[in-house]
Structure formats: structure tokens, C-alpha cells
Amino acid sequence: MSTIRAAVTQVAWTGDKESMIARHEELTREAAADGVQIIGYQELFYGPYFGAVQDQKYYQYVEPIPGPTTERFQALAKELNLVIVLPIYEVENDGEYYNTAAVIDADGTLLGKYRKHHIPHLPNFWEKFYFRPGNLGYPVFQTAVGRVGVYICYDRHFPEGWRELGLNNAQLVFNPSATKPGLSNRLWELEQPAAAAANQYFVAANNRIGQEIGEFGDDAPHFYGRSYFVDPRGNYVGEVGSQDKEEIVTRDLDLDLITTVRNDWQFYRDRRPESYTRTVMP
Secondary structure: OOEEEEEEEEOOOOOOHHHHHHHHHHHHHHHHHOOOOEEEOOOOOOOOOHHHOOOHHHHHHOEOOOOHHHHHHHHHHHHHOOEEEEEEEEEEEOOEEEEEEEEEOOOOOEEEEEEOOOOOEEOOEEHHHOOOOOOOOOOEEEEOOEEEEEOOHHHHHOHHHHHHHHHOOOOEEEEEEOOOOOOHHHHHHHHHHHHHHHHOOEEEEEEOEEEOHHHHHHHOOEEEOOOEEEOOOOOEOOOOOOOOOOEEEEEEEEOHHHHHHHHHOOHHHHOOHHHOHHHHOO
């Protein structure tokens, strides 16, 4: 399979978990009817972005993997014959929580999960209150549509993980995010295209929309959407999504372009890992 149809969502918080899950089921059905073969949801898709505050009540959103939400979307993936990248607030043991994305194949198989490695802790993004750093490496999953990796939100500021995914032979990397205006605006435009070009794969970057004032009042960050896909040369595939509208951003990706680009730009041949001593120093 050379060309695949891929999609990402950007959705505002509805006010409760069940309606968020139901809305994403509806959007996934719409995407499947449009020929989408793989879809990724935004960071912590079924809840509010509770990193805006530090409050133990939001621990109630944790689930095991496998668990009720992954099992629900496994059934949906099998029914619709499409791959799903499913962000989950994961509990491993009591008090041991992770910002995770499960990857579900088109036959409903739970292929595995990625846990966010880099955890911010600053105003409106108090994530160390909620998450342990990821400890499962940078897996790439062989799906029905190709080799898929995941990097989550704040991870994108760290080029080392992008390269790990490339060395693990990713063709498409999803970066589900919750990003607000400010310093991040320019980085949102730069980092994923730069990562795609440096590592020569496709990147799907999606962001939440809206401001969750009903949940957090003045502490609520304003999320600006602008979800997009970029190709292995760092070019946008189609238009960038809107700043404030619920959307399924759908694009056709020619995976053969990866080989073309890697033959033109021999970055993997010309790497000098033996010389990069400081990048792995604590």
C-alpha cells in the first residue's frame, strides 16, 4: 500500500467524558465513510486538559490499558476497518499514572502503547502533578497501513525522540497535543516540519481547540487548533486546520515519498552517532 488516507481530530471539550467519547466515535465513522484508514485523536481526548490546575479530582480520568475506552475503540476499529491512535490517561498501579497513547490496528488488535517521556511543569501545564515520565521507549507499530509511531505534545521540543522513531523505522508519527498561544505559536509552525524533514517521515500534528472556562475559569488555557500533516521534506500536506473549528483534518499520504526523500538526502547514511557523546549525557 503506497498512498494511505489519514486523519486527525481537533475538538473542543464538551463538558463530560461520555459525550467526548461519543463525539469521537461519530467523527471516526464520518472519517471512515470518507475513506480514512488511520485516525489519531488529540491529547487526553476524552477529558478536559486538566493540566491547567493541580487538583486530585482529575485522577478519576485514569484507565488501564487495556480498559473500557481502549476496548470500546478496539471494537470500533474492527467494525470500520481502520487504525486508531487513542490517547489515554493511563493507570499502571495505584498512584502511577501516564500520559499515554494506545495504537489499535484495523482488525481491532491492541498493538501496544507509547507513554509521553517529557513532562512539563509550568503555569497552565502542571503535568508533573498528573504524570510519570514515559518508560517504554519509542516503539513503532506495524499497522495495516504502515509503520506508525507516537510522540505526545511537549515531547516535540526534544529532537532525540523524533530521531529514535526514525531509527525504529517509522513512516508516520502522530503528535497529539494541547497547545496554547504564546511562545508555542512559532514552534508549532517549525518543529513538526523540521522533525519530518530531519527524520524523513510523515508527521500528523493535532491540537485541541477552545477554552475550557466552565471547567477551570481564568486558569483555562486557550487552545488554537491549526492541526496539520507534513511530508518527509517538511512541507505541509494540504492546508493547515482552523484555529477554532471542530474538524477532521484528512490527507492522502504517499508513503513511497519516504524512500524517494531518503535516497535524495542520505541523512541516515551520513549520521555520526559515535560522535554525539553529549546528547546522551545526563
